[in-house]
Amino acid sequence: MFKTITLKPTKEKSILRRHPWVFSGAIKAIENGISNGDIVEIKSNKGRFLGYGHYNEGSIAIRIFELNQLTIDNAYWEGKIKKAISQRHHNLDINGKNNIYRLVHAEGDEMPGCIIDRYDNVIVMQFHSVGMWKLKEIFSKTIAKQLSEIDVIYDKSENTLPEVLKQEFQIQNSYLLRKIDASDVIASEYGNQFKINWVTGQKTGFFIDQRENRKLLGEYSQSKVILNTFCYSGGFSIYALNKGAKEVYSLDSSKKAMKLLEENVKLLPQDLQQKHHSITDDAMDYIKQLPETFDVIILDPPAFAKHIKSKNKAVQGYKRLNSRAIEKIKPGGYIFTFSCSQVISNELFKHIILSSSIVANRKVTILHQLHQPMDHPVNIFHPESEYLKGLVIKVD
Numbered sequence: 001m002f003k004t005i006t007l008k009p010t011k012e013k014s015i016l017r018r019h020p021w022v023f024s025g026a027i028k029a030i031e032n033g034i035s036n037g038d039i040v041e042i043k044s045n046k047g048r049f050l051g052y053g054h055y056n057e058g059s060i061a062i063r064i065f066e067l068n069q070l071t072i073d074n075a076y077w078e079g080k081i082k083k084a085i086s087q088r089h090h091n092l093d094i095n096g097k098n099n100i101y102r103l104v105h106a107e108g109d110e111m112p113g114c115i116i117d118r119y120d121n122v123i124v125m126q127f128h129s130v131g132m133w134k135l136k137e138i139f140s141k142t143i144a145k146q147l148s149e150i151d152v153i154y155d156k157s158e159n160t161l162p163e164v165l166k167q168e169f170q171i172q173n174s175y176l177l178r179k180i181d182a183s184d185v186i187a188s189e190y191g192n193q194f195k196i197n198w199v200t201g202q203k204t205g206f207f208i209d210q211r212e213n214r215k216l217l218g219e220y221s222q223s224k225v226i227l228n229t230f231c232y233s234g235g236f237s238i239y240a241l242n243k244g245a246k247e248v249y250s251l252d253s254s255k256k257a258m259k260l261l262e263e264n265v266k267l268l269p270q271d272l273q274q275k276h277h278s279i280t281d282d283a284m285d286y287i288k289q290l291p292e293t294f295d296v297i298i299l300d301p302p303a304f305a306k307h308i309k310s311k312n313k314a315v316q317g318y319k320r321l322n323s324r325a326i327e328k329i330k331p332g333g334y335i336f337t338f339s340c341s342q343v344i345s346n347e348l349f350k351h352i353i354l355s356s357s358i359v360a361n362r363k364v365t366i367l368h369q370l371h372q373p374m375d376h377p378v379n380i381f382h383p384e385s386e387y388l389k390g391l392v393i394k395v396d
């Protein structure tokens with residue numbers, strides 16, 4: 001039914017180990033008439049069936065979503081969405097106070113190139129593959145049927161799809177379902193309220209992957225003076241204020257992020273609002289004169305290394321940031337430090353913190369080793385899907 005792509009001899013090995021990407025160099029022959037976004041059947045050089053995937057010209061030429069010889073029709077895709085929903089509903093405590101979560105996490109849900117997030121009654125989809133983007137109608141119909149309380153389904157792929165699709169994208173309406181006329185929603189994470197603008201916000205509007213780590217920060221916040229660097233819309237800051245922090249300083253270089261942060265602070269009671277201070281600055285500049293007044297520091301920078309080529313530079317960036325924070329934090333203080341770079345492994349990140357502790361010449365103990373939550377599942381055969389790593393360290 002689907003056109004075939006045949007691999008060069010021995011190039012089936014990574015697929016037999018269930019890795020979901022085929023690089024262009026592994027391809028021997030592409031059947032005539034295959035376009036970007038098409039579903040293709042992948043065969044070994046000897047003609048053995050290997051799987052189904054979406055084709056796209058480029059370094060990663062095929063993203064595999066199925067390794068078994070099945071019928072790939074609407075019912076197949078509906079089944080994937082239903083499975084993703086039921087896993088979240090089984091494992092997460094979703095209720096009126098906790099209604100922000102990731103519904104589909106790309107390779108982690110065997111749907112490479114597809115991200116679907118939920119903010120209360122709003123669903124935001126973001127596609128990184130043309131093939132998945134073409135399936136958006138099926139996905140949205142299935143979600144609307146399964147979750148009848150959903151009012152909005154928005155496609156936020158304008159900047160994540162190839163240039164050639166821009167025109168098509170602008171013509172089509174980004175709203176796949178629009179029962180209410182809004183571009184933001186107040187949603188809740190463990191009772192902490194956030195205004196999420198899915199049109200102008202970063203990613204799909206919020207960094208959902210830090211939910212459990214923000215909850216942990218809450219437990220360390222009572223009576224503390226806290227610095228939240230790279231704060232975006234203030235995720236960690238709001239938890240800290242709600243959990244009794246003495247003062248919270250939130251810093252980001254993006255004016256747009258600081259505006260979102262301030263809107264979130266305004267959702268808090270007046271007495272908590274007074275404990276909050278905003279700093280619009282470059283974190284790398286700010287840490288050069290870091291005051292020695294903080295009990296807790298959060299370091300959650302953007303991915304310093306997006307590609308293997310920039311890995312060494314990224315390591316230096318993480319070291320600069322962490323060694324400064326370790327040097328200047330109050331004795332007995334805690335640092336919540338993160339990396340969301342795929343190319344920085346857990347081991348390398350720990351090594352970076354070790355080197356930073358040596359440079360800072362302080363005693364450092366690891367209390368928690370953190371990662372992404374269950375709604376961002378890791379496909380064990382695709383180590384690249386494990387991207388978020390963090391440590392809580394105590395500095396004496």
Ligand SMILES: C[S@@+](CC[C@H](N)C(=O)[O-])C[C@H]1O[C@@H](n2cnc3c(N)ncnc32)[C@H](O)[C@@H]1O
Nearest residue numbers: 207230231232235252253254282283300301302
């Ligand atoms: C991974 S996000 C942080 C998410 C946040 N911790 C949360 O819980 O929502 C990284 C943030 O760093 C900000 N950023 C990027 N470069 C920066 C810099 N040099 N100085 C300060 N902030 C920066 C971005 O605007 C973005 O909001």
